[in-house]
Amino acid sequence: MSAHFLNVIWVALMVATVLTWFIGKSGQMDTGAVVAILVIAALKGWMIIYDFMALRRVRLLWRGAVLGWLLATLALILLAYWLGLK
Amino acid sequence: MTGTHGASHSSGHKLHHYPPGDLAIWVFILAELFAFFVLFNAYAFTRLKHLELFNEMQLTLDANAGMINTLLLITGSWCVARAIAAIKANHCRHSAHWLLVAIGTGVGFLIVKYFEYGAKFSLGINLDTNLFYTFYIALTMFHAMHVVLGMTILAFVWKKAMAGGYSAHDHHGMETGASYWHMVDLVWIILFPLIYVMR
């Protein structure tokens, strides 16, 4: 992993964090906002897992375990919020 | 200590058999992730039954502090990733410096948490104030203790790095510590929007 690439990932993560915060600050929390926040969280988690944890080039068993954790957690949270919005 | 993940980066497309660091830490990481998985879901589904309480109480939280802490942890994670990149290029001193900055972000995180909790505790809020605060304090405090543990591990790694204990050929131990630290970051990436932002 080149240092430059890590820097790009870092900046992307910082921007995404501010974006999440901004969505939270600005007005109504509707379905769109919840989905957006969760998608951002998924992307951030994906970057951390692939590039910081360096699981990108590890065989699927391990990569899948952690990615699966990320997606399963977010999916269940989405379900819970979706049930709450109804 | 073996350096199985060290020199093989140039080889390109071949997948590694094991994740970076000691497999023992990965068993621990998976166990911890599972615990947080249960905690997050417990929060999300308990919230369903107490929507008004959770929505109301969430507004009392300091989302700015939450955001700053997210930035700090991400930066810390980035520093550790840079430390690994540096050691792979055999830049021992650089690597150690990156680790120190990472520990610094952990300190920053705890300082922000100190003020955040201080504001809450001075209002007499504690673990048993109401169901939302039970979750808020249990989850964030449990996570904060992971930050402390992660910092402790990084401190050991830093000490060894300063003593020249790692090299491009052998940095298995550093990768072990790094993996744990990234896990602490990863958990917060979900914790922040869940507790502070999403209503």
Next chain:
Amino acid sequence: MQYKSQAVAMPYFIAAIALFVAQILFGLIMGLQYVMGDFLFPTIPFNVARMVHTNALIVWLLMGFMGAAYYLIPEEAETELFSPKLAIALFWIFLVAAGLTVVGYLMVPYATLAKMTGNDLLPTMGREFLEQPLITKLGIVVVALAFLFNISMTVLKGRKTSIATVLLIGLWGLAIFFLFSFYNPHNVVRDKFYWWWVVHLWVEGVWELILGAILAFVLIKVTGVDREVIEKWLYVIVTLTLISGILGTGHHYYWIGTPESWQLIGSIFSALEPIPFFGMTLFAFNMVNRRRREHPNKAATLWALGTGVMAFLGAGVWGFLHTLSPVNYYTHGTQITAAHGHMAFYGAYVMAVLTIISYAMPIIRGRAANSNKAQVVEMWAFWLMTISITFITLFLTGAGILQVWLQRVSDSPMPFMVAQDQIALFYWMREWAGVFFLIGLITYIWSFFIPGEEKAKA
């Protein structure tokens, strides 16, 4: 046997089995009292029988742990025991103290016993499982400390293996947490809170370290798998045990006046408690499948595998059934708890002690393994006892579900005693399963008296 001081384990094992018999006999008395309320009344009231039943269990498991430690520590440390004489002396002190305590329970009304033994100086008696008179408790502390001294000195002068380390941490933890049995505040909530520091942190904490160490030791011996591999497994299992088990204490803090945040913490971490037990099952089977030799002692291997499975079922699965606070709200303090307790103690601790006895006794008696015939009988005993305890657990679970339904969930809840009459059939079936358990135990003891002609390499 590599070190002759290992032989001090033998009296401990024999006494353990003798107390095991006493435990089961009193269990049968209690089981009968559940359906024939006046049985032996007022000579041996239920509470007295129960004290003997539970305290005999605790003491014989402790005897088993001590015997296990005396057997495996010299072999691990590769040196003779620090003081075999001390070990024998402690055995007699412990046995006499335990015997006198049981005689006291049976012969004297409990209140009188309390008065005679100085309970007024420091009231510690009359709390579940910690009913022992003050002097017995002090005796336990003295014996435990002297035992730990003996064992620790042995390890210090010899090789320090991971198995010995984990066993020592477990044993020291056992002694340290027992000290909380001397703390008995007037405040019932605080009394109960710290009472669990003995009970929970024993059986769902440090005892599991002892269990893991015993299992790891026997598995190394019977499978010939590399120590390196087994010790890694051991560390992973005991780590998972303590990271789930320590906070898992919270599942006892739901309804006793403690803060309600424990409902969250206790539910989450005790929900993780089956994981280390599942790890233990995988561990036992994995090692046996990868075995590098065929050890002549098949019975010991069977006990080791059985421990893995039954500990997971009893402690893991049956524990999980009622550990979440919304479920526990209805099941707390019913026969469900009794069902879990029976299978968990048998599967985890009884079987672990029987595993080490099964492995060590033939060797102490001068042979690598018992004769084929003796082993066949022992395996019969294994299946009889294991299947019986499974049925005891199932019947008690049935009784518990019915009890919860009639007394807790129903729109017109029944009084306790009325509900008990409704579930008498389950109690009868439990008692019969108990009889089969006793037959299994007798079979087990019989297996020791079948001559062992096979002389093989140790």
Next chain:
Amino acid sequence: MSEAFTTSTARNIFYGGTMFFLLVFLALTYQTEQVIPKRDKREMLADPMVVAGKKLWETNNCIGCHTLLGEGAYFAPELGNVVKRLGSKEAVMAFIQSRPTEGIPGRRSMPNFNFNEQQLKEIAAFLHYVSEIDTAKWPPNIQG
């Protein structure tokens, strides 16, 4: 398992993880001690009758048959709420006193402990104290 998994790391995680969770547990214990004064009715312990009652409870091994707040033996009824179930302390005292010495043929029966009037009052005071503890609405109903 492979060489990627070292015993020394596994051991360090064991020590570190255990210390970590022990510290969390101690922190929660501290929190518990802070909160329970509001729940445990400790002011009632100022009454020496309650304290004496607890000792009687213990030295007669009541827990050997009964549960108290769900803990104990499951042979006889829950007593954490018995004062509320029977309606009064006096009713509890009368029940304890009325137990036949020789039991009831074919049925479970509580032994007669030959308590004097003072002791009966102490036991009842203790049970009354326990019934006032805030147990998060447990038991689900008055039958215990």
